Amino acid sequence: QQSYEYILVSRPDPSVVLVTLNRPKSLNALSSPLFKELNQALEEADKDVSVGAMVLTGSDRAFAAGADIKEMKDKQFSDVYKNDFLVDWTRIRQLHKPLIAAVSGYALGGGCELALMCDIILASPTAKFGQPEINLGVIPGGGGSQRLIHAIGKSRTMELVLTGRNITAQEAAAWGMVSRVVGEGEGEVVKEAVSMAKEIASKSQIAVQAGKEVVNAAYEMSLSEGLRFERRIFHSLFATNDQKEGMAAFAEKRKPNFTHS
């Protein structure tokens, strides 16, 4: 497997790729070189037929403390505009397979936005989420304002974006921003995310991809368009071997053997 400078890539299970952000000295600040490696590793995993789901994590202290402020501080408008700075960050949303964030410690600014780009967020009790860009004289630029609205509503999004206040894992769970808070200590969240990824990977990959596609479509479509889209994708799954196998296995009271075809 390829070796990277700012991330670690491992296979905790043959069907799961675990990507660990690894710039401990800067609390996993999301520099451009780091993001390049992250995109590459995730895109490779997405293409690998033996992989069913991916997990993204950081360290106990920080999932990621945001975009790299030291890299950004001297940039000019003309640079960031011409190069469409942060456009690379949108590539994560093109992944077909599910990506689960296992968050411990700081998930601030771009770190919070990165977690929000994932399909499911699990948080350890130490996780802290926030959009502190306002304290730097800017605003979120990696999708935070837009994705938070969907996750937690307008008033709470305004509060986070305009005050820069961090919220705890428990608040994030109560607000519906994360699926749940896992375990008592720090280490458990990654284990739980890997076990969830493994479970997802045991399903039909075609159905999983379709499920992700229709859930994400709800962000972009009206309710009636979304319902129609969901129904059409549901219909299309009747063309797969996995639908035949899944339903036959139920009728025959046995476990399905999905072939992802």
Ligand code: CAA
């Ligand atoms: N960029 C670059 N370096 C960072 C960083 C960041 N986002 N966050 C932390 N670091 C560095 C610190 O500069 C420090 O480096 P040195 O040892 O060389 O000084 C190291 O990581 C450890 O950090 P602290 O000493 O500050 O650790 P702490 O425990 O006292 O504080 C913290 C932790 C509260 C997370 C604090 O580091 C902090 O406030 N970080 C910045 C958070 C932030 O503003 N994030 C938003 C960035 S802008 C953005 O993300 C834009 C966007 O929408 C895409």
